[in-house]
Amino acid sequence: MKRFQLFLLLIVSTLALGQGKVQYKLDLTKLENDRLEVIVKTPKFKQKEVVYALPKIVPGTYANYDFGRFVQDFKALDAQGKNLKFKKTGPNTYQISNASQMAELRYFVHDTWDSPEISGDYVFEPAGTSFQQDSLFALNTHAMLGYFIGHEKIQVQLSIDKPKTMYGASSIQNKSHSSTDQFEAAYYQELIDAPLMYANPDTVSFPLANANILISVYSPNKMCSAAQVAEQIKPLLEAQKKYLGGQLPVSNYAFIIVLSDNIKNGSYGALEHAQSSFYYLPEGNIQTLAETIREVCAHEFFHIVTPLNIHSEEIGNFNFLEPKMSKHLWLYEGLTEYAAHHVQLKYQITDLKKFMSTFENKWEVMNVQFDRKLPFTVMSEKVLDKYKDEYGNVYQKGAWLGFGLDLTLRKLSQGKYGTQEMMRDLAQYYGPHQSFKDNELFDQLVKITQKPELKSFFQKYVEGKEEIPVADWLHSIGYEIQEFSASPIKSLGFDFQSLNVNAETHRAVINSEDGINEFGRMLGLQAKDELVFVNQLSFSLENFSMNAAKVLKDIQLGEILEVEIARPKGNGIYETVRLKAPFQTSMGSAPTSFVPQKNPSDAQLELRKQWMNSIP
Incomplete structure (x- = not known):
C-alpha cells in the first residue's frame, strides 16, 4: 500500500509540473557592473x-542571509520573449x-564578497x-x-561558459569537454551542495580508499600551491580513513581553497558540504598555513x-525559507570537532601534550x-535568533x-x-537518505550502544544545565x-579572549560582562562596547595587536588611560563615548593547565591507553 501511495504521489507531482527540468545558465565571460546574469530555462508548468x-x-x-537581496532586474518571459507579470512577495521570493x-x-x-551597496547582514565568505x-569566480x-516552491525535487542542470584560461573545481562532475561546462544533479539541494571555484588551474588529485580526492587552491600571489597543501593533509586523510574503518561514505571529495590577500575582519574559515568543503583563509606560505589547514581540513x-x-x-528535508533548526549541534559540530583532534592524537599526528x-x-x-549553563539542545534550536551569539x-x-x-x-x-x-x-x-527524528536520537544512541547510563549523560550535560565535569x-x-597563583597583570580593562569582531563595523567588540575586569569596570566599559581608540592610538583591526602592545608597554601605574568606544544604541546607531581612569593593574585569574597526576592508578593508565590507541 505504501509503495502504491508513493507511486500515485509521483504521478500527481509529474502532472502538476509537466515534463522537463530546470536549466540554469551562467556566462563568466560577461561580467557587467560586477554582476553576472542568471538565465533559468523553466519546465512546463500546469x-x-x-x-x-x-x-x-x-x-x-x-x-x-537572505540571498534574494543580491538579485536585480528580475524578469519572467514567455517563449516569445514577452514579459510575464510577477510580484515580489518577500526578500527572497517572486510569485x-x-x-x-x-x-x-x-x-x-x-x-556577496564585494557588494557594499547591498544592505543586510554580512555573509560568511x-x-x-x-x-x-x-x-x-567563487560560486556558492x-x-x-x-x-x-513545491518542485524542489525535480532534476536540475547548470551550464557555465568560462574563460579559456580557467578551470572549474568542484565535487560535482563536469559532463562536458567543451568551453561550456555542464553539471547535472537529481534535485536542487544536491546541486547547490557542490560549490565551484573557477580560476587558473592549480589542482592535485589522488585516490584515498574508495574515493578520489581533489584539492584546488587559489593563491593570488602564488604563495601556496595545491601540491603543498596535499603534502600537508595526506597523512591526516590517511588517519581519518582508518578512523572511519578503512572506507569512506563518498566516492569523491573536493577541497576548494581560496587564499585571500585582503585585510579581513577575522572571519576566516570553511563551510562543509556532503562531498566537499570550501575554505577562505589568509594568504601565506605553507609554513605559516600548515597547522591552520590541517586543523580546519580535519574538521570539515x-x-x-x-x-x-x-x-x-530538519536537515534531510531542509526548508531554505523557514528553517527549523535541529537541537543536535553537539553532534554535528561538537562531536566533529572532537573527532578532528582525537584522530590526530590516535595516529601520532600530534601528541598528548598538544591535545591537552x-x-x-x-x-x-x-x-x-x-553561558556555561545554557542547555546545548536549547541553544541549537534557537541558534538563528535568541542564541546566535552562543553558536561559537x-x-x-x-x-x-x-571528549566526555x-x-x-570507553x-x-x-x-x-x-x-x-x-x-x-x-x-x-x-544513512544519506534516512533521517532521524530529533526527539528520538538520545534514545536511539542508548539502544545502539546498549549503554543505558548514557541517558543520564544526555539529560545532565546536553539537555540539562549541569556544568560538564571536566575534572572528573x-x-x-x-x-x-x-592552578597557579594569581598575579597582578597589565590590562586595558578587558580579557582579549572575550573579544569578537563586528562584521559590519570592522571593530573589536567586548563580547560579555564576564570579559571585563575590575579596572574595566572602573573605566565604565560595558558588554557590546566597540573599541575605537586607546590613548589616541587607533584600535582598528589592522593595527589592533601592535597598538595594544604599545599602550601596555608604555603606560605606568597612575597615568591616565583614555578609551574611546562606540556604544550601540540600537538600529545600527552608535554613541561615541570617551572613558578615562588612572591606570592600575588587575589580579589575573589564576592560570591553569592540565597535567598528569603523579601516581595514577593502573585503571587510569589503562583507560588512557585504550582511549588513545583504540582499535581501528
Missing part, C-alpha cells in the same frame, strides 16, 4: 502561478502569474560568492540560483559522517565567552561533550567502545587541573 525562491539560509551556516506560459527567468546577481574578472550557487572532512550519513529530518593544551584552551574560552560554543563545549562522551563510553566498555565506534554504528542504522573526565585518564 498551474497558474508559481513562486521562485532564493534561500534565506542554507545548511551548515546557522545564520539568516509569477500565467506560469503555464513561462519559458525562462532572467536576472542579475551581485557577488565560504557561504558566498566572488566575481573577479580573469582571476577568480545557493547565493545565485533559486528553486520553484569529518562532516562526511555528519550531516551526510547522520542527520535529522588545545582542550585546555577550549575550556578557558568556554568559561569566559559563553559548539567548537568549545561541543568538543568537550564529545568518548571517555564515558569506561563502560573496558575501553573497547567509544564515540568512534558509536558513529559507525549510527551511520549503519541511518580528566581524572579518569590520570590527569588533573593544576
Whole structure:
C-alpha cells in the first residue's frame, strides 16, 4: 500500500509540473557592473502561478542571509520573449502569474564578497560568492540560483561558459569537454551542495580508499600551491580513513581553497558540504598555513559522517525559507570537532601534550565567552535568533561533550567502545537518505550502544544545565587541573579572549560582562562596547595587536588611560563615548593547565591507553 501511495504521489507531482527540468545558465565571460546574469530555462508548468525562491539560509551556516537581496532586474518571459507579470512577495521570493506560459527567468546577481551597496547582514565568505574578472569566480550557487516552491525535487542542470584560461573545481562532475561546462544533479539541494571555484588551474588529485580526492587552491600571489597543501593533509586523510574503518561514505571529495590577500575582519574559515568543503583563509606560505589547514581540513572532512550519513529530518528535508533548526549541534559540530583532534592524537599526528593544551584552551574560552549553563539542545534550536551569539560554543563545549562522551563510553566498555565506534554504528542504522527524528536520537544512541547510563549523560550535560565535569573526565585518564597563583597583570580593562569582531563595523567588540575586569569596570566599559581608540592610538583591526602592545608597554601605574568606544544604541546607531581612569593593574585569574597526576592508578593508565590507541 505504501509503495502504491508513493507511486500515485509521483504521478500527481509529474502532472502538476509537466515534463522537463530546470536549466540554469551562467556566462563568466560577461561580467557587467560586477554582476553576472542568471538565465533559468523553466519546465512546463500546469498551474497558474508559481513562486521562485532564493534561500534565506542554507545548511551548515546557522545564520539568516537572505540571498534574494543580491538579485536585480528580475524578469519572467514567455517563449516569445514577452514579459510575464510577477510580484515580489518577500526578500527572497517572486510569485509569477500565467506560469503555464513561462519559458525562462532572467536576472542579475551581485557577488556577496564585494557588494557594499547591498544592505543586510554580512555573509560568511565560504557561504558566498566572488566575481573577479580573469582571476577568480567563487560560486556558492545557493547565493545565485533559486528553486520553484513545491518542485524542489525535480532534476536540475547548470551550464557555465568560462574563460579559456580557467578551470572549474568542484565535487560535482563536469559532463562536458567543451568551453561550456555542464553539471547535472537529481534535485536542487544536491546541486547547490557542490560549490565551484573557477580560476587558473592549480589542482592535485589522488585516490584515498574508495574515493578520489581533489584539492584546488587559489593563491593570488602564488604563495601556496595545491601540491603543498596535499603534502600537508595526506597523512591526516590517511588517519581519518582508518578512523572511519578503512572506507569512506563518498566516492569523491573536493577541497576548494581560496587564499585571500585582503585585510579581513577575522572571519576566516570553511563551510562543509556532503562531498566537499570550501575554505577562505589568509594568504601565506605553507609554513605559516600548515597547522591552520590541517586543523580546519580535519574538521570539515569529518562532516562526511555528519550531516551526510547522520542527520535529522530538519536537515534531510531542509526548508531554505523557514528553517527549523535541529537541537543536535553537539553532534554535528561538537562531536566533529572532537573527532578532528582525537584522530590526530590516535595516529601520532600530534601528541598528548598538544591535545591537552588545545582542550585546555577550549575550556578557558568556554568559561569566559559563553553561558556555561545554557542547555546545548536549547541553544541549537534557537541558534538563528535568541542564541546566535552562543553558536561559537559548539567548537568549545561541543568538543568537550564529545571528549566526555568518548571517555564515558570507553569506561563502560573496558575501553573497547567509544564515540568512534558509536558513529559507525549510527551511520549503519541511518544513512544519506534516512533521517532521524530529533526527539528520538538520545534514545536511539542508548539502544545502539546498549549503554543505558548514557541517558543520564544526555539529560545532565546536553539537555540539562549541569556544568560538564571536566575534572572528573580528566581524572579518569590520570590527569588533573593544576592552578597557579594569581598575579597582578597589565590590562586595558578587558580579557582579549572575550573579544569578537563586528562584521559590519570592522571593530573589536567586548563580547560579555564576564570579559571585563575590575579596572574595566572602573573605566565604565560595558558588554557590546566597540573599541575605537586607546590613548589616541587607533584600535582598528589592522593595527589592533601592535597598538595594544604599545599602550601596555608604555603606560605606568597612575597615568591616565583614555578609551574611546562606540556604544550601540540600537538600529545600527552608535554613541561615541570617551572613558578615562588612572591606570592600575588587575589580579589575573589564576592560570591553569592540565597535567598528569603523579601516581595514577593502573585503571587510569589503562583507560588512557585504550582511549588513545583504540582499535581501528
